[in-house]
Amino acid sequence: MPDTHAPGPTTRAWIIWAVGVAAYLLAVTNRTSLSAAGLDAADRFHADASTLSMFAVLQLAVYGFMQLPVGVLLDRVGARPIMTVGMTLMAVGQLLMAFSPNVGVAIFARMLLGAGDAAVFPSLMRLIALWFPAQRGPVMVQVTGLVGQAGQLVALIPLAALLHATTWTIAFGSVAGLSALFAILVFAVIRNRPPERAADVSVDTDTGAISTVTSAIDTSVGLRAAWANSGTRLAFWTHFTTPFAGTAFIMLWGIPFLTAGEGLTPAQASLVTTVYVVVGMALGPMMGALSTAVPNQRSRNLVLPTVLVQVIMWCTVIAWPGPAPLWLLILLAVALGTGGPASMVAFDVARMLNPSHRLSTATGITNVGGFLAALIAIFLIGVALDLLGAGTPQTYNLGAFRLAFLTQVPIWSVGVFFIIRERHRTRRRLGLHWWR
DSSP states (O other), rough: OOOOOOOOHHHHHHHHHHHHHHHHHHHHHHHGGGGSSSHHHHHHHHHHHHHHHHHHHHHHHHHHHHHHHHHHHHHHHHHHHHHHHHHHHHHHHHHHHHOSSSSHHHHHHHHHHHHHHHHHHHHHHHHHHHHSSSSHHHHHHHOOOOOHHHHHHHHIIIIIIHHSSSSSHHHHHHHHHHHHHHHHHHHHHOOOOTTTTOOOOOEETTTOOEEEESSSSHHHHHHHHHSHHHHHHHHHHHHHHHSSSHIIIIIHHHHHHIIIOOOOHHHHHHHHHHHHHHHHHEEEEHHHHHHHHHHTTTIIIIIHHHHHHHHHHHHHHHHHSSOOOOOHHHHHHHHHHHHHHHHHHHHHHHHHHGGGGHHHHHHHHHHHHHHHHHHHHHHHHHHHHHHHTOOOOOOOOOHHHHHTTTTTTHHHHHHHHHHHHHHHHHHHHHTOOSSO
8 A cells, every 4th residue: 555644844844834933923922012002002192992992903904804815925926925024014013113103103003013914824824734744734733823822922021021111112113123033034044835846736634645736826716716615614704703802802902901990900910811821822732633633523522612611701700790800810811712722723624625726815714704803892892991981091990891891792693603504514515414
């Protein structure tokens, strides 16, 4: 019998991945840098809750909008130039943020960050698909997500400490300089594909067998074909539903809720947000192994239970009489921390059910989901706070925060409905029972 085992990754593959994942860590730091400065930003720019939410909403809107063009460009020109441009845009965005004199410039800076950030993760997913055996894909994706989660810790701890020890300009200018250095490093080290692969490929995810794709890719056809695939839609709704509550919490509203709403000290609030990040990092490899072990039961066994746990914990915190105890807020952070690893399952679904020449387009569509849901949640929470008369740091209160966070429930409901629907359609297409 012929050997169906794919060869292991080369040393060069590991070096490329290491540089790519370090760039991704920095991209996550850039993405969540406002979490370290939410109250500072509100004071610096005299922003109410709706205005403050627009920093993150427009950043995520640009991120989501750029996913499709980034995916198409990745399928055409490869990861190296796209990731380099992404790091450069983030450097420019943070430099503008460092010297921004008003809200308008600061929001434009966050939009540049969103555009640059949009280029990094899909590029890394493509590098993993082309440089590593297909069987290692789920675990590599989760480990990548694990390292990326550390970028949130960088934003929450060292960047916050630098901001409070120095100035706004020094803190954000330092991140800009680091992003510029990584743009150079990415361009110097990253290569689009192994030298033995002169053409695009399609990978059989069960055997690792590789076949060459010779047909040209048409952009509109590629987008339509990717979205027409029920597996892509299942991946999109999986990514839409699982991480948004944690993203809204960690990017903007978590620290104000914990300090101004629940009355925690800054140290206690930092503990809660750190638990969120650490849980996401710890669960990543486990979720990757489980995703590999149950490829046909990911939605039922991994995704939907994760969403249920998040809903239960948020409802418990919201319904708690008076301020929630610290242990309950830590449990909330644990529940929200499961969303990131569960969202990475979406990329396993997209990779398993799409040919490699359409992988980046499908990945881009998938990646839109979580950030679309997050920007909706962040915006709705901000609007709700303003409508409740609690739109500034001076007027934040626990009752308003609790009602504002209830705006997440319709988003979960829509996401779960479409996960179940697209799961049914995908399993029917694959000849599998709709539930088993």
